Amino acid sequence: MEFEISSDVPQQLDSECLVVAIGEGSLTAPARALDEASQGAISQVIEAGDIKGKKGQTMLLRGLPGVKARRVLLLGLGTDEQRNDSNFQKGIKAALTVLKSINCTEATFCLDDAAVNDRDCYWRTRQLVEQAVAELYRFEQMKSKPGDPLSLARVRINLDEADVETGEVAISEGAALANGVSTARDLGNLPANVCTPRYLADQARELAEQHPSLSCQVLEEDEMRKLGMGSLLSVTAGTEEPAQLIVLEYRGASEGDKPHVLVGKGITFDSGGISLKPGEAMDEMKYDMCGAASVLGTMTAVAEMGLPLNVVAVIAAAENLPSGHATKPGDIVTSMSGQTIEILNTDAEGRLVLCDALTYVARFNPASVVDVATLTGACILALGHKASGLLSNDDGLAGELLDAAAYTTDKAWRLPLWDDYQEQLDSNFADMQNIGGRPAGTITAACFLSRFTKEYRWAHLDIAGTAWQSGKQKGATGRCVPLLTQYLIDRTA
Structure with missing residues (x-):
């Protein structure tokens, strides 16, 4: 076009x-x-x-x-x-x-x-x-x-003649953003037998080859094991497809400038593991990597715009399948942070891959960290399919993301992250359990993640209700590429 x-x-x-x-x-x-x-x-x-x-x-x-x-x-x-x-x-x-x-x-x-x-x-x-x-x-x-x-x-x-220069900038940036959205939609719509964790890694490498401002590194399971990522690796234990930790770095500013970090959940197919999901609509679990897709789409837009800032994208990519090697309910694993987790439900796997990725990104000394994930069905019950859920440990960061959401109409709504909810994660046998029960499921999922983000400004976007459409119009939407890209544009103003 x-x-x-x-x-x-x-x-x-x-x-x-x-x-x-x-x-x-x-x-x-x-x-x-x-x-x-x-x-x-x-x-x-x-x-x-x-x-x-x-x-x-x-x-x-x-x-x-x-x-x-x-x-x-x-x-x-x-x-x-x-x-x-x-x-x-x-x-x-x-x-x-x-x-x-x-x-x-x-x-x-x-x-x-x-x-x-x-x-x-x-x-x-x-x-x-x-x-x-x-x-x-x-x-x-x-x-x-x-x-x-x-x-x-x-x-x-x-x-009008006076608006031509402004219009040309708007076309250039709008086209870059639209390309980012299309990238996210394409990745989301691919079937899980094509879009595997290794496929996502290859797409990140190709993107880096296209743009000199980007560089890519992919950590294999042996490297993750050495780093102590027992939580992430527990999710991929039941599948033959190896997990990938994808690190994509964009350099648009000086080396000393702190980067903004985006973390994407990349579960390329989620069967629920041993806590198996119902068969109806399970095909839509190929969309469980839409957080990763939106992060790659945002990096596409950022690189095409040439924004003057540094951005790091980290994608935790894995499949969640049952087998004789799969993690079982009641198993206890040790995360990269050293904290132990009692896994009561293997279908609450997104937080298990994200917590190790969120621990890993502290090494970048980030200016901010935003993770994006199709994390909880509870978010759909709370907000429907119109707004993404937003939770944060920093009021300023939350406000900046809400401003970007309002400008782009990529709507988000902030939910509380009060300490009162943390006790729902208490475990008799480990430092925490990976679920907090049915009440406030979106909030307790974010409470879990917050235990791994104490070193930096962090926000969590739950896009379970906004990442794709079901029914006759079934397909990935490309959200939250507009919100994330606008947030980064605003950081350059």
């Missing part, structure tokens, strides 16, 4: 389809310009009741007199109060649905300040790029006969 800026007046734009917005009872400036050029053609269809300008409404007009574009697509914005971030995104999706159906190869969007409240040219342009790529995304790598390629190959964005 190609994106470019145009600054011609709307009626003079030579385009296969011009997308302009109208509100309920009002025309935006681009729509007024086309209405005047066409001697009131747009006003006439509105007065006739063919379109009312309600949010998400669309109407395609052809051959408007005085307008150079072959088609004009009217896009409803609704009332002034309805012009928020979410409805702007829905409007872009509605427009792209029409553009795909008419098989045009190029389209031009003329969406001015009136299209969304309290957002500037940079935000509108970047969001348009991100939404266009997301809406046109298809995963057909595993099909013997992929569908016909989409005809829409070029999108132009019409801006």
Whole structure:
């Protein structure tokens, strides 16, 4: 997909389809310009009741007199109060649905300040790029006969002359972010017989080869054993596929600058181990590596943008399968931190790989650490599929992540991390147990992780409800790539 800026007046734009917005009872400036050029053609269809300008409404007009574009697509914005971030995104999706159906190869969007409240040219342009790529995304790598390629190959964005430079920056950064999201979606959608821990390691190595700012190191199980990662290795004991600890370093600032660290849970298939999951929808457990996928997607975006800071990504990749060698409920293992863990449920494995990875990252003397994981079904019960769960040992870091979530609409909601919950992890036989019972399951999972993050500012993102969709639209979403990338962009401001 190609994106470019145009600054011609709307009626003079030579385009296969011009997308302009109208509100309920009002025309935006681009729509007024086309209405005047066409001697009131747009006003006439509105007065006739063919379109009312309600949010998400669309109407395609052809051959408007005085307008150079072959088609004009009217896009409803609704009332002034309805012009928020979410409805702007829905409007872009509605427009792209029409553009795909008419098989045009190029389209031009003329969406001015009136299209969304309290957002500037940079935000509108970047969001348009991100939404266009997301809406046109298809995963057909595993099909013997992929569908016909989409005809829409070029999108132009019409801006005032004064906004052209800003628009070009927004396109560049939006495209990088969209590529990061697509990377995460591709990895998440691959089946577990393809996307194994070793496959994830190979993808990290390939990414490092593509960008001189990146370097990659992969620790094998022998090296993890020497480091004392008994918790991580307990998860992979039941499978023949070896675990991989992937370390991807991005150098965009001086060597002395502390890096921001991202840690991703990379369970490429989670059967639950001996604590076997029910068979229904178990195929979706290929998505249990979406934390790792979002971290790799974020590193893709960061490298393409060339952000002036240092970032380290650490991915704990493993399979969780049952066998005669698998870890059993009641087993006790020793983590890299030296703390012992009584494993009461082998299906609570994400925290077992993450705790050793979180101990490992202290060596980087990090400015901040954010781990991302499809960690608990309890998070879906608490927040549904709209917001990721956020827990942190640092109020400032939590606020920075929530700001990034609000800016990108990659929503997150903070849950408490009070000491009151820690007692649910008490064990009679070890320093702690790996589950805290049904009450507050998302919080006690984060309490477990917090015992390994006392040396630095840390936050945990539980994306169990946001990493993928089920049903007819089943597929990875690419969250939280926008949130994480924006958080890192904000650190460079």
